[in-house]
Amino acid sequence: EGEKYVLVSHAPDSDSWWNTIKNSIALAGEQMDVEVEYRNPPTGDIADMARIIEQVAASGPDGIITTLADFDVLSGPIRSAVDSGVDVIIMNTGSAEQARELGALMYVGQPEYDAGFAAGQRAKDDGITSFLCVNHAIQQPTLVQRCQGFADGLGVELGNQMLDSGTDPAEIKNRVMAYLSANPDTDAILTLGPLSADPTLLALDENGMAGDIYFGTFDLGEEIVKGITSGVIEWGIDQQPFLQAYLPVVILTNYHRYGVLPGNNINSGPGFITADNLGKIEEFAGEYR
Amino acid sequence: MTNAAQPAAPDERIKEISAFRKALIRPELGGIVGTIAVFTFFGLFAFDSGMFNSQGIMNWSVVSAQFMIIAVGACLLMIAGEFDLSVGSMIGFAGMMIAIFSITYGWPVWLAIIVTFVLCCSIGALNGWIVIRTGLPSFIVTLAFLFILRGFTIFLPQVLERKTIIGGVSDAAEGDWLAPIFGGKILKGLFTWLGDAGVIATFDRGTNAGQPVVDGIPMLIVWALGLIVFGHVLLTKTRFGNWLFAAGGDAEAARYSGVPVNRVKILMFMFTAFCATVFAVCQVMEFGSAGADRGLLKEFEAIIAVVIGGALLTGGYGSVIGAALGALIFGVVQQGLFFAGVESSLFRVFLGVILLGAVILNTYIRRIITGER
Amino acid sequence: MTNAAQPAAPDERIKEISAFRKALIRPELGGIVGTIAVFTFFGLFAFDSGMFNSQGIMNWSVVSAQFMIIAVGACLLMIAGEFDLSVGSMIGFAGMMIAIFSITYGWPVWLAIIVTFVLCCSIGALNGWIVIRTGLPSFIVTLAFLFILRGFTIFLPQVLERKTIIGGVSDAAEGDWLAPIFGGKILKGLFTWLGDAGVIATFDRGTNAGQPVVDGIPMLIVWALGLIVFGHVLLTKTRFGNWLFAAGGDAEAARYSGVPVNRVKILMFMFTAFCATVFAVCQVMEFGSAGADRGLLKEFEAIIAVVIGGALLTGGYGSVIGAALGALIFGVVQQGLFFAGVESSLFRVFLGVILLGAVILNTYIRRIITGER
Amino acid sequence: MTRDGTFHHGDPAAGKTPIIEMRNIEKHFGSVIALAGVSFDVRPGECHCLLGDNGAGKSTFIKVMSGVHKPTAGEIRFEGKPMHFEDPRDAISAGIATVHQHLAMIPLMSVSRNFFMGNEPERKVAGIRFFDKKRADAVTMEEMRKMGINLRGPDQAVGTLSGGERQTVAIARAVHFGAKILILDEPTSALGVRQTSNVLATIDRVRKQGIGVVFISHNVRHALAVGDRFTVLNRGKTLGTAERGGITPEELQDLMAGGQELALLEGSLGGTV
Amino acid sequence: MTRDGTFHHGDPAAGKTPIIEMRNIEKHFGSVIALAGVSFDVRPGECHCLLGDNGAGKSTFIKVMSGVHKPTAGEIRFEGKPMHFEDPRDAISAGIATVHQHLAMIPLMSVSRNFFMGNEPERKVAGIRFFDKKRADAVTMEEMRKMGINLRGPDQAVGTLSGGERQTVAIARAVHFGAKILILDEPTSALGVRQTSNVLATIDRVRKQGIGVVFISHNVRHALAVGDRFTVLNRGKTLGTAERGGITPEELQDLMAGGQELALLEGSLGGTV
Ligand SMILES: Nc1ncnc2c1ncn2[C@@H]1O[C@H](COP(=O)(O)OP(=O)(O)OP(=O)(O)O)[C@@H](O)[C@H]1O
Ligand SMILES: Nc1ncnc2c1ncn2[C@@H]1O[C@H](COP(=O)(O)OP(=O)(O)OP(=O)(O)O)[C@@H](O)[C@H]1O
Ligand SMILES: [Mg+2]
Numbered sequence A: 001e002g003e004k005y006v007l008v009s010h011a012p013d014s015d016s017w018w019n020t021i022k023n024s025i026a027l028a029g030e031q032m033d034v035e036v037e038y039r040n041p042p043t044g045d046i047a048d049m050a051r052i053i054e055q056v057a058a059s060g061p062d063g064i065i066t067t068l069a070d071f072d073v074l075s076g077p078i079r080s081a082v083d084s085g086v087d088v089i090i091m092n093t094g095s096a097e098q099a100r101e102l103g104a105l106m107y108v109g110q111p112e113y114d115a116g117f118a119a120g121q122r123a124k125d126d127g128i129t130s131f132l133c134v135n136h137a138i139q140q141p142t143l144v145q146r147c148q149g150f151a152d153g154l155g156v157e158l159g160n161q162m163l164d165s166g167t168d169p170a171e172i173k174n175r176v177m178a179y180l181s182a183n184p185d186t187d188a189i190l191t192l193g194p195l196s197a198d199p200t201l202l203a204l205d206e207n208g209m210a211g212d213i214y215f216g217t218f219d220l221g222e223e224i225v226k227g228i229t230s231g232v233i234e235w236g237i238d239q240q241p242f243l244q245a246y247l248p249v250v251i252l253t254n255y256h257r258y259g260v261l262p263g264n265n266i267n268s269g270p271g272f273i274t275a276d277n278l279g280k281i282e283e284f285a286g287e288y289r
Numbered sequence B, C: 001m002t003n004a005a006q007p008a009a010p011d012e013r014i015k016e017i018s019a020f021r022k023a024l025i026r027p028e029l030g031g032i033v034g035t036i037a038v039f040t041f042f043g044l045f046a047f048d049s050g051m052f053n054s055q056g057i058m059n060w061s062v063v064s065a066q067f068m069i070i071a072v073g074a075c076l077l078m079i080a081g082e083f084d085l086s087v088g089s090m091i092g093f094a095g096m097m098i099a100i101f102s103i104t105y106g107w108p109v110w111l112a113i114i115v116t117f118v119l120c121c122s123i124g125a126l127n128g129w130i131v132i133r134t135g136l137p138s139f140i141v142t143l144a145f146l147f148i149l150r151g152f153t154i155f156l157p158q159v160l161e162r163k164t165i166i167g168g169v170s171d172a173a174e175g176d177w178l179a180p181i182f183g184g185k186i187l188k189g190l191f192t193w194l195g196d197a198g199v200i201a202t203f204d205r206g207t208n209a210g211q212p213v214v215d216g217i218p219m220l221i222v223w224a225l226g227l228i229v230f231g232h233v234l235l236t237k238t239r240f241g242n243w244l245f246a247a248g249g250d251a252e253a254a255r256y257s258g259v260p261v262n263r264v265k266i267l268m269f270m271f272t273a274f275c276a277t278v279f280a281v282c283q284v285m286e287f288g289s290a291g292a293d294r295g296l297l298k299e300f301e302a303i304i305a306v307v308i309g310g311a312l313l314t315g316g317y318g319s320v321i322g323a324a325l326g327a328l329i330f331g332v333v334q335q336g337l338f339f340a341g342v343e344s345s346l347f348r349v350f351l352g353v354i355l356l357g358a359v360i361l362n363t364y365i366r367r368i369i370t371g372e373r
Numbered sequence D, E: 001m002t003r004d005g006t007f008h009h010g011d012p013a014a015g016k017t018p019i020i021e022m023r024n025i026e027k028h029f030g031s032v033i034a035l036a037g038v039s040f041d042v043r044p045g046e047c048h049c050l051l052g053d054n055g056a057g058k059s060t061f062i063k064v065m066s067g068v069h070k071p072t073a074g075e076i077r078f079e080g081k082p083m084h085f086e087d088p089r090d091a092i093s094a095g096i097a098t099v100h101q102h103l104a105m106i107p108l109m110s111v112s113r114n115f116f117m118g119n120e121p122e123r124k125v126a127g128i129r130f131f132d133k134k135r136a137d138a139v140t141m142e143e144m145r146k147m148g149i150n151l152r153g154p155d156q157a158v159g160t161l162s163g164g165e166r167q168t169v170a171i172a173r174a175v176h177f178g179a180k181i182l183i184l185d186e187p188t189s190a191l192g193v194r195q196t197s198n199v200l201a202t203i204d205r206v207r208k209q210g211i212g213v214v215f216i217s218h219n220v221r222h223a224l225a226v227g228d229r230f231t232v233l234n235r236g237k238t239l240g241t242a243e244r245g246g247i248t249p250e251e252l253q254d255l256m257a258g259g260q261e262l263a264l265l266e267g268s269l270g271g272t273v
């Protein structure tokens, strides 16, 4: 009773997608009656994240749930956490192999590059040959991997099809519009989360390309769900962040209390959400979905 | 002796300066030259990219107008000898407060907007008060508020709504009397007419087919122009404007001459906060949502625009028109790079180079024309 | 007349100041008081959180050492009257260049490190040269380089390797003679002995089972201490140190007295770049990879540490020891907030409040003790 | 050196009640005691000279008078009533105009903006009050011409004037606005021969209008040329006040030097420096 | 007023070759012509006074001499050889020490650090050269005592000194390092009686050591007390050089005022201001 688990992510604190993680870990903490904490490097600097993991290990929790945004940087701190007796579960980014290599209990999540690659293949099947990837945090490796994966899935060069959009919605909107009017033969748009998807929706609305251009996005949010419903967005890639945070807490608690542990890694995604399989998603988008 | 007056004699020690050159000696000059240079450049290299059709013009106008709104505040504050690094966080904070008041607490939108204005201006005043009372540099004080306000912007929605983006403000603002003043468009009729008349293009596909591609002037632009006119008149045509120059030029000397320096500076911190709030309200009304990451790095963009516009970072010199031109240059360059199809990851490199180029050009032109060197 | 000397008489117009109070009048004072305050605070509120076990101590020591490395550079530059906003981008850029040289181009790691040092110091010199030549404020010039360097840090790996993280430097550095000077650890024997003696905890499972949780002092800390000693001696014990104070106190007056102000300033820009590169190399060697996101906002953290440490933002006053204490305070507070279990989204709020508190405390203590007010 | 000038030196000031009276003013800066009890008054129409060595506390004293510093102890009576100046604005609106020793002008601002700083003339247009630039420019040009300085234009930045010209602008401004008391802190120290005689003439003219002038100087000759009374400060204390005619230049100079022996050069300077 | 002092004024300087010779120096700042062809020389052991009204160009001229400004036209010969000063460091190492009118000291730095700024004494420890603080402190205290100023300690910040005390530090510094030529730009304008006589005595002492002194002043009396030759600048041009004894104070003052009519006050000031 009262075990302490800490979740460490690589996201800067402005990234709204991680909100779902915070909510679900809190929910899991409440349900399992354990103490949970969420930690992240304020600017998204992964080297700072390594320090946070070291710090968490020093504070002696029962378990650490962490993303593995850069194996080189994080493997050291995670390994010494494991060695000093803290159980670790890798979530979100990373892979099953890497988790095993570090001595983590398991991996829950969806590798970013692979998800991008799958989306690219899907788009290729839909006849897409060129695209615009709206990247709102270009300095973050995981987001670049999504664009890169998508390009590789399509079988085209990424080149300058990735747009450094910044985080200001008006600028995102206007840059997307500028890009599209300068490159009118763009087939598809890929956004990497609600942050870039919401203004992009408005941009398409304004230049009249809404519903006309092939639009896919990572992750969910209120506006994205509306977009999918109205048919502007073709699909959203859902990696079900809820599970990525909720399951590790539940698994760790039960492991510590009763010694039970699932034998396999868990893939929480990728799942393609389309207008056909919305449902509950609408209700909880941005909160638990 | 009651009269020591001597007739004014022409000074043989001054070389002649032509009237034209004299007319050019003004802080706006660099901005004017820069504007011409930028438009020439993109006119040559991105003319057929759509940058100068009606939609393209609207595109960079909106971005520039955003910069202008915060640049006016930053400019007056900088002339008064201080600066404010919390502008960006203030934008995020103000937007979030409107969303929280109107969505979480369900207040009518007009009330949410007014309360937010009062709140943010108070925070601006607090900023100024701390700077005045402690004598600390405004860099440090407002840096602290950069963190504090951003922290609250992340923390509050998280606690209250369990999200970091609060949406639905558009729906709540439906029928509100104050919201359209920030989020609406004007001259819609004119643009529809222009579209029908074929002067501006109309959409030929999608949901808006047949409507003009530009359907009105966003209030954002109106606010930008309004603030520029207000700031310009305040600075150059009123007693208060003289106090601004004096407070920034030499606060001690101004104080000794009876200028209420403290009041002037605090008011300018409040005005900067006001401008940031205008920015935030326009944004929230246009996009219908507030996010914890809004306004990141905006403080730098404001300072850049002001400096490109010819103001001195150390205070006491500058012009609102210059700052507005600086904002225009900055906006046009930023959007123009996309129209011109510059490799996206090189974007920041270009931005830095152009910033540096603009400021150096500015300084040199001023020196050449004033004959300083 | 050859001798106008008069015997030194005690001045009746000076009230007595105790020798103790006199000894306290030094720029480090605020830093010393702050350090005591911070340790007292966390000693009371986070003592049993693991913050003061060997692993915890190492944790905040390493973070503080990081801050110290860049704070020393920023401190000397600030005393010389300039500042550098490109430190953070320089860290990212330097790390990326090492990775590119050693991985993409396959150079030996020592060569990559040396070339990177040369490259970064040249960029620092360029920064300084532009500031000196154009007379622009360093705020603007280095802001431009903030964008430019970050842009290259994103662009280069993107073009060369199609990723924004380049890994594998650890493997490449295996057996290199220069790499351990940045990424290694010293006193390993001592710590093994301490672990065996049970003074510090040991790992209880895994490949390292039985070894001490802290197995040596990272070179990062050694570099930090080395740079502090170097900076302190340079500033207070050499002719060059006097020139630093002079250049920052009043560049014109210094120049008139024959101080080579331009050279001093450019050298300090280079030293700041050197410190940023040390930071980057230590980081790359420790973690084995370089990413485009490294060093974000580090320029502010450096400036904050220096200002907490009692230096004047306007130049001419400050101390390296103070800056180091400022870095220690900043590091302990940042990590301590985690140990104390502060809600993560409130982290920035605390950071801002503590920054403001520290600086105000600092100023007031100085005033009280010097009797300025 | 003549000891009595060609001026009519107003009525002997003794008969009039002082405009301002300062009693036992003390001012401490932390551990430094800058003023240790100084009493001083100014009567209408007189020029009261404040003399003293470097660091005697002259500037500190007149800063107390002009509201820049609050006295640590002591009493200020203005026109008979006790008075507390919270800041320079209060003193200015009470009618005390000051030209400070160093902080006179703002270099980046134009002459006319500097001239009217804190006292800008206004003009109503549609109910809104605007800065009346036209009037400000005209007045500035006129006043500067009176002081013998030909500006290139009212828009010329003060930073482009020479030190002496700046000092003259500051004095012209104070004279223009000086209501009851005009304080000049070493106005002539940076001035050339011509400007100096202009300033001294201006002091005389102002005094004749019934304004009380406080004139600080190191130069005994300047002081004696226009002063009606002379107060000497030494190390924060007053050594007493002398009436015009009641003291010789040599005595005055000895007082200023605090009675200490001067360097041997003295002889060659003919007694007064 | 005595026209001839009690000093021995060195040999008549005419016989010696000048240390520095400036010929037809011109200096333009943008559209302002500050110097329009000035010639000037300094011989060893003489005090050459440079006089002139505000804005005459005195400071600009000596800035050219001390390497701060490069002349727009004209020739500088130092000890017979043509010389180009790239910056003040060159001039200082050639042996020209200057006390500038305004920018003398750095307020935040201690007196002894200011005193040795740019000329720090060094001491080798283990092959590394360190700033010899002990010597710097001792020398500073000694030199300041010689000038009649008692410091609280060598670590006292210059910002806590009064204006006159600062000026004295600057002069003491220049005297201490002045190798061949010592330039003083209005050193006495902010000084009280005692400090002034100290400075004048110092000039005399320095001159006796064979150093050439350039002394700028507005004060005819100060100039006449120590000067051997007098050059008057007016509006960027020189009005000629007079030898000691070849000119009366009244003539000198007329020259300085540029021959223009002085304000009426003149009479009361006994001819010299
Ligand atoms: N703000 C201050 N803080 C500390 N000490 C001060 C301050 N202002 C003045 N002093 C000290 O008070 C004393 C008197 O200074 P003040 O400027 O009044 O002299 P003064 O008579 O005007 O001299 P001068 O003729 O050189 O202008 C000096 O010792 C000075 O150092
Ligand atoms: N850097 C500069 N830029 C432009 N004009 C200058 C500059 N320096 C000096 N001047 C001008 O040159 C002229 C001579 O100035 P200078 O300072 O040499 O006079 P001065 O004889 O020293 O006067 P003062 O007795 O008031 O000190 C003045 O008109 C001044 O405005
Ligand atoms: Mg004074």
Ligand SMILES: [Mg+2]
Residues within 6 Å of the ligand: E058, E059, E060, E101, E185
């Ligand atoms: Mg001068």
